[in-house]
Amino acid sequence: MFEMLKKIAKYPRVTGNYPKEPLDKSGFVGRPEINPDKCSLCGECERRCPSSAVVLNNTEKTAGINIDECIFCGLCEEICPEDAVKMSHEIELAVKNREELRVSPLVIEERDIPSEDYEVLCGRVKDKIMKKFGRSLQIREVDAGSCNGCDYEINALNNPLNDVDRLGIHFVASPRHADMLLVTGTASRNMELALVKTYNAAPDPKLVVAVGACACSGGIFRDNYAVRNGIDCIVPVDVYIPGCPPRPPAILYGILKAIDRI
Amino acid sequence: MKKTDYDKLIQETFPEAVIKTEYKHENMLYAEIYSRSIRDLALFLNKEKGCPLIFMAACDKRKETGKFSVFYVFADRLRHILIVLKIHAETEYLSVSKDIPAASLYEREIKDMFGLVPTGHPDGRRFVFHGNWPGGNFPLRKDFDRKHKPEFMKRPLYFQKVIGGGTYEIPVGPVHAGIIEPGHFRFSVAGEPIINLEAQLYFVHKGIEKLCEGMDFERAFYVSERISGDETFSNSLAYCQAIEKLASVTVPERGSYTRVIFAELERLICHFGDLSGICTDVAYGFAWSHFNLLRIWSYQLADALCGVRFLRSVNVPGGVRKDYMAGKKEIMNEFLDKIQKELEDIMKIVGRNNQFNDRIEHTGILKHHTAEDLNAVGPGGRASGVACDVRKAFPYEKYSGLNWNEIVKSDGDVAARMEVKAGECFESISIMRQAADAMSEGDVRVDIDSLPPDSWEIGMTESSRGENIHFVMTDSEGKIDRYKVRTPSFCNWPALCQAVNGNIVPDFPLINKSFNLSYAGNDL
Numbered sequence: 195m196f197e198m199l200k201k202i203a204k205y206p207r208v209t210g211n212y213p214k215e216p217l218d219k220s221g222f223v224g225r226p227e228i229n230p231d232k233c234s235l236c237g238e239c240e241r242r243c244p245s246s247a248v249v250l251n252n253t254e255k256t257a258g259i260n261i262d263e264c265i266f267c268g269l270c271e272e273i274c275p276e277d278a279v280k281m282s283h284e285i286e287l288a289v290k291n292r293e294e295l296r297v298s299p300l301v302i303e304e305r306d307i308p309s310e311d312y313e314v315l316c317g318r319v320k321d322k323i324m325k326k327f328g329r330s331l332q333i334r335e336v337d338a339g340s341c342n343g344c345d346y347e348i349n350a351l352n353n354p355l356n357d358v359d360r361l362g363i364h365f366v367a368s369p370r371h372a373d374m375l376l377v378t379g380t381a382s383r384n385m386e387l388a389l390v391k392t393y394n395a396a397p398d399p400k401l402v403v404a405v406g407a408c409a410c411s412g413g414i415f416r417d418n419y420a421v422r423n424g425i426d427c428i429v430p431v432d433v434y435i436p437g438c439p440p441r442p443p444a445i446l447y448g449i450l451k452a453i454d455r456i
Numbered sequence: 457m458k459k460t461d462y463d464k465l466i467q468e469t470f471p472e473a474v475i476k477t478e479y480k481h482e483n484m485l486y487a488e489i490y491s492r493s494i495r496d497l498a499l500f501l502n503k504e505k506g507c508p509l510i511f512m513a514a515c516d517k518r519k520e521t522g523k524f525s526v527f528y529v530f531a532d533r534l535r536h537i538l539i540v541l542k543i544h545a546e547t548e549y550l551s552v553s554k555d556i557p558a559a560s561l562y563e564r565e566i567k568d569m570f571g572l573v574p575t576g577h578p579d580g581r582r583f584v585f586h587g588n589w590p591g592g593n594f595p596l597r598k599d600f601d602r603k604h605k606p607e608f609m610k611r612p613l614y615f616q617k618v619i620g621g622g623t624y625e626i627p628v629g630p631v632h633a634g635i636i637e638p639g640h641f642r643f644s645v646a647g648e649p650i651i652n653l654e655a656q657l658y659f660v661h662k663g664i665e666k667l668c669e670g671m672d673f674e675r676a677f678y679v680s681e682r683i684s685g686d687e688t689f690s691n692s693l694a695y696c697q698a699i700e701k702l703a704s705v706t707v708p709e710r711g712s713y714t715r716v717i718f719a720e721l722e723r724l725i726c727h728f729g730d731l732s733g734i735c736t737d738v739a740y741g742f743a744w745s746h747f748n749l750l751r752i753w754s755y756q757l758a759d760a761l762c763g764v765r766f767l768r769s770v771n772v773p774g775g776v777r778k779d780y781m782a783g784k785k786e787i788m789n790e791f792l793d794k795i796q797k798e799l800e801d802i803m804k805i806v807g808r809n810n811q812f813n814d815r816i817e818h819t820g821i822l823k824h825h826t827a828e829d830l831n832a833v834g835p836g837g838r839a840s841g842v843a844c845d846v847r848k849a850f851p852y853e854k855y856s857g858l859n860w861n862e863i864v865k866s867d868g869d870v871a872a873r874m875e876v877k878a879g880e881c882f883e884s885i886s887i888m889r890q891a892a893d894a895m896s897e898g899d900v901r902v903d904i905d906s907l908p909p910d911s912w913e914i915g916m917t918e919s920s921r922g923e924n925i926h927f928v929m930t931d932s933e934g935k936i937d938r939y940k941v942r943t944p945s946f947c948n949w950p951a952l953c954q955a956v957n958g959n960i961v962p963d964f965p966l967i968n969k970s971f972n973l974s975y976a977g978n979d980l
Contacts, residue, residue: 197805198742208749223763244678267678267769272777335635339660342637342976343685343766346729349635350755353748367633383605384586384659385638388630414682417603419595420663439685441765 209357212443213450222441224284226270228257232278239270239279245407245414249298258297261287262410262424265438288403288435288448292410292426295436330362331453334372334396338389338425339382339415343439344406348376350442358446369395374452376445380408380421381428393429401452404431405445407438414438462532462539470497481701483850484538484914491543491550494528498552498559501530501539508533508831509552510947511914511925512562513940514545514570516598522546524572527927528559529914533849538914551577558831561950569596569665584658587611595666602666618644618651626961630659637975641964648960653953661979668939673699673773673907673928676936680926681768683941684977686729689722689767690919691943691977694926697852697915699773702930703904711775711900712853716891717788718767718776719853719917720884724795725754726920726972727877727884733969734874735806738815746802750795757791760784775901785892792885803878816870820967822955823868832951833944834922835876836971840868846918858890868955870970907934921945921974943977 210217235257240248247263248270250256259270270279293300337345351358352365366372369392381389393402404425407413412423425431435448462485463477473493480486489497501507511529518524523544530539543549551574553560563574564583571594582589588608594600615625623646630638638659644652664683668676680695681688693715700707707715732747755765762770762780770776781788806812822832827840837844845862847855863879865872912929922944931937952971956964 197801201746201801201805202742205746205749208752221759221763223769242674244675265678265682265768267681268777269678269769336631337637337660337975339662340637340976341682341685342974343682343688345635345637346686347765352635353752354745355752365635369631379660380662382660382662383588384661385630387588388638388659392631414679415662415664415667418663418667419600419602419605420661438682438768439766 208354209360210355212356213447217443219283219285222283222285223266223268224282225261225287225436226259226264226266226268227280227282228259228270229278229280230256232276233257234276234278236275238273238275242269242273244269245416251297256297260296260298260411261436262292262295262434263407263413263416264436265407265414267438285437285441285444286447287437287440287444288433288451290433290451292431292434295410295434330364331374331449332364332366332372333374333376333449334366334369334392335376335378336369336389336392337378338385338409339379339421340406340408344378344409344445347439347442347445348378348405351446356442356446358449361446361450363449369393370397372396372400374401374403374449375429376403376405376449377409377425377429377431378405379425380412380415380423381425382422383420386422386428389425389428401432402429403433403435403448403452405435405448406440407436410434410436462537466497466539469500473497480540483536484540486540486542488542491545494541494543495550495552495555497541498528498530499555502556505532507531507539508828509556509558510831510923511927511942512559512566513927513938513942514566514572514596515929515938516570516596517544519598524570526566526572529925531849533844536850538850540914545572547571548573548575551575553577553579557829557950558947561946568594570594571597581614584661586656586658587613595663600666602663602669613656615642615654615656616644616652618646620646622646623651639975643961643964645961648962650956650959650961650964653956653964655949655953657949657975658979660976664980665939665941668936670931671936673904673936676939677771677773680939680941681771683980684943684945684974685766686726687722687919687921687924687943687974687977689718689770690917690924691926691941692771693719693853694915694917694924695928695939696771696773697917698913698926698928699904699907699915701913701915702907702911702928703773705774705902705904707775707853708899708902709854710779710781710895710898713891713895714776714779714781714900715771715853716855716858717781717888718761718770720888720891721754721758721761722767723884723920724881725751725758727881728754730877730920730969730972731874731881733972734816734870734966735812737966737969738812740806740809740812743802743806743809743812746798750798750802753791753795757788757795760787760791772901774904775899777901779900781892781895788892789889792888796882796885799878799881813871815963815966816874816970817867819870819963820955820959820970821868822951824866826954827868827951830951830954831947833947834919835873835880836948836951837922838863839865839872839876841866844923846916846923850916852917854891854894855887857894858887860887860890870966873970909934912938919944921972921977922948941977941980943974945973945975945978948973949978 728751
């Protein structure tokens with residue numbers, strides 16, 4: 195017991211103060227950026243990008259990256275003969291509109307599972323949401339076909355360093371208790387039904403946040419027989435958090451953005 | 457017995473069975489045999505020679521040979537040799553599952569993915585696909601289009617029934633109460649004790665193996681990193697090994713030592729997570745938070761070394777991407793000193809807590825013979841007395857030159873698995889220090905331009921969960937023709953289902969956490 199108390203006294207508080215204080219992001223690998231002055235449009239990165247996120251527009255002579263599809267591997271930076279691509283340190287990338295992450299137009303697969311009223315319902319309750327939740331938030335996490343990387347990062351939100359309880363954010367055991375669904379993964383074939391059921395089980399008003407490249411767009415697994423290209427094919431999404439996987443502060447940034455606290 | 461003896465032994469014992477044999481490497485014997493003899497030969501290797509069946513894979517070679525090929529890999533871990541058997545099959549082949557239980561799930565998987573029927577298999581139920589998948593679609597056949605999404609069906613799934621007075625079923629999942637991956641568990645119980653547990657997995661099946669077909673090896677590498685998030689490095693390393701063997705290149709010494717350091721760092725991160733998870737599941741908050749602190753420090757070390765928490769994009773086929781260890785030895789040793797000191801202290805405190813030990817001792821016992829039968833691997837196997845560490849049995853990179861011990865316990869309960877994991881953390885710290893001392897200046901990678909056509913190789917690593925096997929086969933253009941992944945979770949899920957029998961339902965999360973298996977790594 196004495197040893198235990200000694201340890202507790204030795205490490206009284208390890209919790210960081212993000213988002214009140216900004217993070218030191220200097221060592222992080224963040225969003226890739228293409229410098230248009232250096233880029234020669236050679237197409238090397240477009241050809242080799244593992245998740246086909248690089249888009250060249252030869253008519254307008256521009257190159258860009260669909261960040262919702264990007265897996266942050268850094269291959270483009272490594273192979274660029276002109277040294278035009280740099281991995282920045284930027285990790286706070288969550289947005290409410292997926293178009294903001296993209297350079298090429300967005301085509302969402304036909305939504306065939308849920309009926310129309312999801313859309314209608316969501317539009318109607320959206321204004322209420324902000325008023326109702328106040329400052330506290332209950333979250334249910336759903337893995338709909340991830341590699342478990344995003345899930346471990348969501349788990350890390352509860353560790354002593356991040357400790358999201360300090361912000362009034364709690365993870366709950368049932369969708370019945372949840373205000374927000376935090377969804378990871380591409381929406382695999384076998385999880386489609388479970389995701390819809392979980393969505394329906396959460397009481398209105400509710401928010402859905404897509405975590406990671408897979409949930410945003412299908413990521414590297416896009417267009418395969420057993421997956422959908424992102425969860426917005428199945429449920430309406432309020433905030434997209436790109437990354438593969440996004441770091442815990444990046445996920446926290448997205449969660450807070452969804453409830454307009456950032 | 458000398459290494460070459462297996463060649464002669466098989467030829468002499470089964471002269472009628474063998475089409476050809478060759479040593480692909482010093483430690484790998486490859487034998488092509490007639491399909492009618494597979495049962496005899498498999499039984500001979502497994503029962504008489506004591507070699508566990510560690511891997512099975514099928515390939516659709518109907519275009520080239522008109523038939524499917526099925527590979528069986530047996531491992532003689534004491535003599536460091538792999539025996540690879542290959543047979544051809546048209547629509548069916550002989551099942552060996554009745555005698556070799558470890559084969560059962562592979563054969564069911566092959567049946568779902570290829571439509572190749574194992575005759576005499578005791579369990580004819582579906583395995584990979586759920587009730588929504590229409591029959592007659594076999595994704596890994598070459599004529600199946602990878603973008604084709606078959607119609608949704610509604611067919612019932614069958615679970616084993618336990619019948620009798622007072623027995624009932626508890627269905628759990630796929631969406632669980634914690635922040636974990638999806639899977640469905642069907643407990644059959646009589647009161648509190650579990651009589652039978654069946655795990656229905658493959659909820660996160662994404663079709664990784666099909667996705668990689670036709671890719672060039674660079675692109676498939678990034679998929680290999682995303683098989684199972686927390687085993688990123690180990691999976692990509694096994695893939696890289698297979699590619700490097702195919703291309704016949706040797707990774708420069710500095711690159712190889714760097715890989716050892718990162719592989720052990722990944723093990724530290726995972727084991728600390730497991731240790732804290734075990735403590736959470738018995739509501740031991742103090743130990744939970746301190747093991748988590750160690751995990752945070754390990755992540756911070758990863759950040760300091762490469763800037764990526766999950767060690768993604770650190771490997772490349774041919775070495776490591778950059779010289780990550782340049783000037784970082786001091787920082788690493790500082791972190792390791794801190795981690796080691798704290799781990800020693802916490803293990804002492806935890807060891808003295810009788811309430812905690814009461815919960816973990818004699819809980820979830822995996823018997824030695826069950827572990828052997830099912831080829832349980834990793835800490836789960838080693839806690840039941842199976843010495844199965846790939847780093848000792850089939851040393852890769854620079855492990856054979858380093859001084860460390862394989863930790864094997866015999867009790868097979870949660871406490872034993874916890875001891876194995878804690879012990880391995882100390883060994884990992886020691887290995888990382890030794891590797892940093894041993895490395896000299898030099899290159900960290902070699903370039904690989906292309907792969908030879910129509911060949912195959914196996915890469916093996918010891919991930920934090922155990923023996924990890926990646927099989928890569930190239931097509932006539934040197935692209936990936938077949939990429940079969942067998943992560944340790946595939947072997948250990950049935951072992952977990954055996955270990956919980958007789959325990960009470962509230963202990964299931966604890967037992968589950970002590971194995972901590974990956975759903976994504978199993979489902980692919």
